[in-house]
Amino acid sequence: MVVASFMTFAALEVGAIIWWLVVGLIAGALAGLVMRGGGYGIVGDIIVGLVGALVGGFIASLIGLGTSSFVGSIIIAFIGACIFIAILRAVSGGTRRTTL
Numbered sequence: 001m002v003v004a005s006f007m008t009f010a011a012l013e014v015g016a017i018i019w020w021l022v023v024g025l026i027a028g029a030l031a032g033l034v035m036r037g038g039g040y041g042i043v044g045d046i047i048v049g050l051v052g053a054l055v056g057g058f059i060a061s062l063i064g065l066g067t068s069s070f071v072g073s074i075i076i077a078f079i080g081a082c083i084f085i086a087i088l089r090a091v092s093g094g095t096r097r098t099t100l
Helices: 002-010 014-036 041-062 070-092
Strands: none
Touching: 014 041, 014 070, 041 070
16 A cells, blocks of 8 residues: 555656645745735745645535636635634634734
């Protein structure tokens, strides 16, 4: 099973990985702006966007939605990223801001 998973990962094209990173970056940045008022940095936005894409894709599949377009992927990832940020805030008790 692990070998099959590794082979599937190894068969990914570079273009697909770049596609995921771009969608994750855009969705994470938009979600960071909407949910917090600012982004999480490039790496943080990509991570939030990628996890959001997984959450949004799961929810979209549950209700029977699907997309193959770039904009549709960003919308689903954005919605999932907002849900992911809301869950993180609920678990961590919100965001803390320090003043200088």
